[in-house]
Amino acid sequence: MTDPAELRAAANLMRTAEPTDRMLAVCIRAEGLTETWRALSSTARDDGPDNSRARSFIASCAADFGITVSTEAVTKAAERWKTRITGQDCDADRDLRIMERLGARLIAPGCAEWPQQLDDLGLDAPTALWARGPGNLNDLTSVSCALVGARAATGYGTALAKNTAFELARDRATVISGGAFGIDAAAHAGALAASAGQASTIALMAGGVDRMYPRGNADLLEELCRNHLVVSECPPGATPMRHRFLARNRLIAALSTAVVVVEAGWRSGAINTAHHAAELSRPLGAFPGRASDAESAGCQRLIREGGAVLVTEPDHVRELLGTADVAELFSRESARAQREPADGLSDAELKVFSALPVQRGVDCSTLAVRAGLDPQSTRAALAALELAGLAHRSGDAWQKGR
Incomplete structure (x- = not known):
């Protein structure tokens, strides 16, 4: 959207209400930026003390949008917007001029830059x-x-x-x-x-x-x-x-x-x-x-x-x-997880590996007692550990692999 009228209306409406004013959002959804600003600005200046025209516009927008709003909510919206509009704070041409000097721009729905x-x-x-x-x-x-x-x-x-x-x-x-x-x-x-x-x-x-x-x-x-x-x-x-x-x-x-x-x-x-x-x-x-x-x-x-x-x-x-x-x-x-030597060992192999001394090797019978296994299971476990490099034999003495 590059319509200057739309941008001016957006700039004025940004001054009319605080962010997340859902009542204003309903009006904009129902009537668009330009018509919403035209209606609110004209009623703020020409409306009576009861803001009847503004309240009628807001209620009509809510009905067109498909929601029901309370009379109190409509009245409060008309009052808070009128305060800012009549306070001469809304001057889109001034805001756009100031922002242009600073290298800034206004992005509104419909603009190519609008996310x-x-x-x-x-x-x-x-x-x-x-x-x-x-x-x-x-x-x-x-x-x-x-x-x-x-x-x-x-x-x-x-x-x-x-x-x-x-x-x-x-x-x-x-x-x-x-x-x-x-x-x-x-x-x-x-x-x-x-x-x-x-x-x-x-x-x-x-x-x-x-x-x-x-x-x-x-x-x-x-x-x-x-x-x-x-x-x-x-x-x-x-x-x-x-x-x-x-x-x-x-x-x-x-x-x-x-x-x-x-x-x-x-x-x-x-x-x-x-x-x-x-x-x-x-x-x-x-x-x-x-x-x-x-x-x-x-x-x-x-x-x-x-x-x-x-x-x-x-x-x-x-x-x-x-x-x-x-x-x-x-x-x-x-790859970060460092592999432990005992990873992947069977229960018997793990028991024998845990029983193996680091120094001063011991014989198979002693290992069987330490591991709580029978001699045959101990010998089978030692063979597997030796193949994996986790057990070293010197004669009849076994110790952890180097």
């Missing part, structure tokens, strides 16, 4: 998204992994996030996170280290894309704006707030092919993102951490409750993304 996976959110899908940076949002999210976790991350957590992000970005998978301190910043930094001039990471913001928040990560976020991508459903100048962070988390989950929690406490915004991922049927993984670490309690909780797959290395994350060579991974993991 279809956002539609999985249903009525919680964003009205539109502001994007700042050269990366194409639709292309970047075709194979993408969200790496999320605690702001107060440990050295263990940040190293995991950086290494995992580096490996994924080197494979041309996009790393998505929230631009915050801790795990988020480490994930973005790891992707940047492997980007080799390609857009490889996306930061989803809880405020406007013209506000680099947190300020301590301003340099990192500016780099993403120049060469990668920063995205938000909040209008220019919007201040990050708690409810906007929580709303932002659903976008991180929806835009990702898989979600991995690197390190998180029992109560964490990353856990909120994980729950969104589960609701959207996105593959979910978590690094376990040490059992005693409070910083990993949230990850352990996700694994214990069965919502997340335990991951310990980038290849496990590739499995979640569907990009791993499973046969190669299985072969490599099998």
